[in-house]
Structures are given as structure tokens and as C-alpha cells.
Amino acid sequence: MSLKDPIRSPIPFSRGNVRPLLNEIIHALDRLLSDDEPTVIDLASLPFAPGELEELEQTLGSGELTAELDALGKSVIRETGYPGVWWVEHRNTGGEVVGRYIEITRSPEILMSQDADIGAGRARLNDSFESPGPELKEEAGK
Amino acid sequence: MKTIPTLGEILQAQGVSRRGFMKYCAATASLLALPPAMVPRIAQALEQARRPSVIWLSFQECTGCTESLTRSSSPTLEGLIFDSISLDYHHTLQAASGDAAEAARHAAMQENMGKYLVLVDGSIPMANPGYSTIAGISNYDMLMETVEGAAAVVAIGSCAAFGGIPGANPNPTGAVSVSDLVKDKAVVNVPGCPPIPMVITAVLAQFLTFGQLPDLDVHGRPVAFFGQTIHDRCYRRPFYEQGKFAETFDDEGARKGWCLYKLGCKGPITYNACATVKWNAGTSFPIESGHPCLGCSEPGFWDKGGFYNPISTADIGSGAGLAGAAVAGVALGAAAATLSRKRQQKTIKEG
Numbered sequence: 001m002s003l004k005d006p007i008r009s010p011i012p013f014s015r016g017n018v019r020p021l022l023n024e025i026i027h028a029l030d031r032l033l034s035d036d037e038p039t040v041i042d043l044a045s046l047p048f049a050p051g052e053l054e055e056l057e058q059t060l061g062s063g064e065l066t067a068e069l070d071a072l073g074k075s076v077i078r079e080t081g082y083p084g085v086w087w088v089e090h091r092n093t094g095g096e097v098v099g100r101y102i103e104i105t106r107s108p109e110i111l112m113s114q115d116a117d118i119g120a121g122r123a124r125l126n127d128s129f130e131s132p133g134p135e136l137k138e139e140a141g142k
Numbered sequence: 143m144k145t146i147p148t149l150g151e152i153l154q155a156q157g158v159s160r161r162g163f164m165k166y167c168a169a170t171a172s173l174l175a176l177p178p179a180m181v182p183r184i185a186q187a188l189e190q191a192r193r194p195s196v197i198w199l200s201f202q203e204c205t206g207c208t209e210s211l212t213r214s215s216s217p218t219l220e221g222l223i224f225d226s227i228s229l230d231y232h233h234t235l236q237a238a239s240g241d242a243a244e245a246a247r248h249a250a251m252q253e254n255m256g257k258y259l260v261l262v263d264g265s266i267p268m269a270n271p272g273y274s275t276i277a278g279i280s281n282y283d284m285l286m287e288t289v290e291g292a293a294a295v296v297a298i299g300s301c302a303a304f305g306g307i308p309g310a311n312p313n314p315t316g317a318v319s320v321s322d323l324v325k326d327k328a329v330v331n332v333p334g335c336p337p338i339p340m341v342i343t344a345v346l347a348q349f350l351t352f353g354q355l356p357d358l359d360v361h362g363r364p365v366a367f368f369g370q371t372i373h374d375r376c377y378r379r380p381f382y383e384q385g386k387f388a389e390t391f392d393d394e395g396a397r398k399g400w401c402l403y404k405l406g407c408k409g410p411i412t413y414n415a416c417a418t419v420k421w422n423a424g425t426s427f428p429i430e431s432g433h434p435c436l437g438c439s440e441p442g443f444w445d446k447g448g449f450y451n452p453i454s455t456a457d458i459g460s461g462a463g464l465a466g467a468a469v470a471g472v473a474l475g476a477a478a479a480t481l482s483r484k485r486q487q488k489t490i491k492e493g
């Protein structure tokens with residue numbers, strides 16, 4: 001066992017955070033459908049009792065789509081069993097959780113390719129045409 | 143004069159993608175206890191932010207505060223915030239020593255006059271300057287010389303913020319806090335024994351992001367982290383409301399995770415973020431491990447009549463009302479637990 005392993009208390013200390021959060025999610029889904037307004041809930045701001053976060057995660061379940069991001073550590077972006085409700089978990093390069101959110105949106109922003117990265121990728125692709133590849137280098141050497 | 147890179151340039155040079163940067167900004171918003179809607183603004187500000195120079199002074203301390211920050215794990219997102227400052231002087235961490243170290247401090251002060259941050263851990267002995275010196279310089283002289291050109295001062299840990307353990311009765315060294323001496327600069331207190339590393343980095347991140355210091359309470363602590371008591375955010379609070387208390391460390395109440403008030407928990411009068419930010423990468427905090435809160439982020443915590451004495455029997459002023467709450471349970475509990483919170487809100491407004 002290490003510090004990175006989740007601590008599971010044998011005693012359920014429910015503080016009652018799960019039910020109000022589910023209600024908040026329902027209201028956020030209403031706003032998404034009626035006004036196309038996304039909502040992000042930062043789970044770090046809530047005083048979860050031991051086991052409550054797991055209870056929330058189990059209640060929301062898993063849906064059709066899970067994506068893994070590898071940037072400054074792993075992140076998991078998973079659509080829950082309720083379409084439009086996403087469980088987003090950011091970890092650092094040491095594997096520790098640095099952010100945990102519920103996003104109520106059609107697609108979390110972090111999944112989108114970002115303009116800066118698109119531009120940098122285009123430049124790299126362009127450079128690969130301008131510099132001779134290994135085959136051309138071999139021919140030039142003959 | 144050397145060109146100071148922006149944080150955006152530093153991250154780009156490290157090969158961090160835009161997605162990685164957005165993740166960094168989301169973690170920073172969470173760190174600063176700001177709503178996720180602030181992430182785009184944080185991204186814009188951080189991209190343009192230039193790394194500030196930081197001079198860290200260690201006086202009468204145990205190095206626990208530095209350990210708290212540097213042992214948090216590495217490399218991390220919050221580590222990136224720490225990396226994005228220029229730590230120009232820290233005599234425990236830097237390779238240079240003696241005259242070379244002092245020359246680095248003076249160079250940082252001259253190059254960044256009026257802009258650098260001074261971080262201090264440890265209290266300052268005033269009974270005799272010889273009790274604590276660095277390179278032959280008394281703590282008092284080094285502090286006053288260094289803060290003169292500083293933009294702001296951050297007192298890290300309860301010793302720097304309030305005198306801490308060196309200042310405990312009978313205070314043999316005449317230990318005082320930074321704010322007892324520095325009167326003409328903004329002083330942010332980040333108390334705790336040690337302070338939560340995330341809170342230390344949050345103050346740096348706030349300065350880095352918005353170029354300003356956070357809102358402070360009457361004790362000079364950032365309201366975002368010290369605005370509520372441990373008791374307010376404790377997951378054992380429902381047991382307090384129900385009048386269910388552990389009487390000893392091995393009774394039925396202790397095994398069932400009931401409230402630790404009667405075992406001396408200072409949660410109701412202690413303002414800190416342990417219950418939500420937690421320790422060891424969010425693993426737990428003392429109460430979750432079955433131990434009462436010691437109240438280490440409050441002034442004079444060492445002299446409050448014993449860690450295992452209930453607030454009702456300790457010499458801390460506001461215990462009577464809270465003791466009544468413990469006895470009477472629900473009704474009195476709700477009212478008395480808000481007493482200290484209301485007092486805090488009042489002092490914030492007055493401050």
C-alpha cells in the first residue's frame with residue numbers, strides 16, 4: 001500500500017454530499033439543454049467524508065466514452081452513465097490527483113484540439129517536407 | 143539587464159502543450175479556490191506573467207515548513223508554480239554558502255528592487271540577537287534589510303506568522319512574528335505547523351497570476367483558505383450536531399468515527415483548510431486519522447491549555463459557549479459553532 005492508494009474507510013460516514021450534488025447536476029443538465037450553458041463542479045471544494053467520493057463515482061457510473069490525456073501527467077475524461085455528465089480527473093506526473101471535476105457539457109473543452117497545438121503541429125509537418133527524409137539522404141550519398 | 147521570460151514562454155520551452163497548459167490553469171483555479179469559470183482568465187494572465195524573484199529567509203524554525211513544500215512531491219503541477227518563480231536565496235536549499243550566498247541575496251534585491259517577494263519561516267529572537275544568526279548577521283538585521291525593497295512579505299508557518307513554538311511560554315528568546323516588526327509592507331500570514339503546501343503555493347500563484355496578494359482576515363491570513371473553521375468543513379460535524387462524541391481514543395465512539403470535541407479537538411476555533419485540501423496529496427487530515435485538531439494555525443496554539451483538554455476546559459476565551467454545545471447537542475451546537483465564524487466574518491469586515 002502506498003500514499004497513492006485510495007483510503008477506503010470501513011465505516012460509512014455519510015455527510016450527505018451525494019444527493020445534493022446529483023440535484024445540482026440535474027439543474028445543470030436543464031441549463032445545458034435549454035441555454036446550451038455548460039457547468040463545471042470542482043469536487044476539491046467539497047468536504048467529502050471517506051467513501052463519499054467513491055459513492056458519487058459509482059452512482060454516476062460509466063458511459064460510452066472514455067479518453068485518456070497525457071499532458072503533464074495522465075488525465076481521464078470519462079462520460080458517465082448520464083450523457084452530458086463527464087467525470088474529469090487530472091493527475092500529475094507522480095500519479096497524484098491534482099484536480100477532479102464533474103463537467104456538464106456536450107464535450108469537455110480539454111478534448112478539443114487547441115489552436116496553438118494545431119499551429120505547432122502544422123509547422124512540424126511542413127518542416128518534415130522541407131528537410132530531406134532518410135531515403136533522400138541515402139540517394140544523395142551515392 | 144537580463145530579460146525575464148513569461149510563464150507561457152517557460153512552459154513552451156519545456157514542451158508543454160496547450161492542453162497541458164489548460165490543465166495547469168484548471169489546477170491553479172482549484173488551488174486558488176476560484177470557480178472553474180475563471181480558468182480562461184487565469185490562462186490569459188499566466189501566459190503573460192513574468193517569474194518573480196523570491197528571497198526565502200529562515201530564522202528560528204525547524205525547517206518543517208520548507209519540508210512541507212519541497213516534499214509535497216516532484217514534479218507536480220503545483221511544483222510548476224514553484225518552478226516558475228526565481229528562488230534567488232534560500233540558505234537551506236541553495237548550493238552557495240557564506241559570503242557567496244549573501245552576495246546572491248544582495249544581487250537579487252538590487253536587480254528586482256521593489257518587485258521581489260520575501261518569504262520568511264521562523265520567528266525572530268529579540269531578547270538577544272546572538273540567539274540566531276546567519277553568516278554573522280542577526281535575524282532582525284537580515285529581515286529588516288531584505289524587506290526594505292520588497293513588494294510584499296509572506297510569513298510561512300506559525301513561527302513566522304505568530305511567534306509559534308519559539309514564542310511559547312516562557313518565550314526564552316523573546317521570539318516575535320514578522321508582522322510584529324514589519325509595519326510598512328503588506329505581510330501575508332500562512333500559519334500552520336507546518337502550513338499546507340498547497341496554501342503556500344496558492345499565495346505564490348495568486349501573486350504570479352494577478353500581480354496582487356489575496357484578501358486577508360484579521361490575522362493576515364488568506365480568506366480563501368482561512369475563512370472557515372475546521373469544524374465548519376469537518377465530515378464528523380453531523381455527530382457533533384447529534385451530540386455523539388468519542389470519550390477516549392479506544393471507545394465505541396472513537397471506533398465509529400464520532401466527533402473528537404471531548405478529546406480536545408480545536409476544530410471549532412481553528413481556521414484552516416485541512417478538512418478540504420487535506421494532506422499527502424489529498425489522502426486525509428488529522429481528524430480523519432482519528433486525532434483531534436491541535437489548532438496549529440491559530441495564534442498562541444501552544445499555550446492553549448493542553449492539546450487533549452476540551453475547549454470548554456482550556457484557557458482560550460470562547461470555550462464556554464462551545465462547551466454548552468457539546469453538552470446540549472443539536473440546538474446549542476448549531477448556534478455555538480457559528481459564534482466563532484461570525485466573529486471571524488466581523489473581523490474580516492472591520493479589517
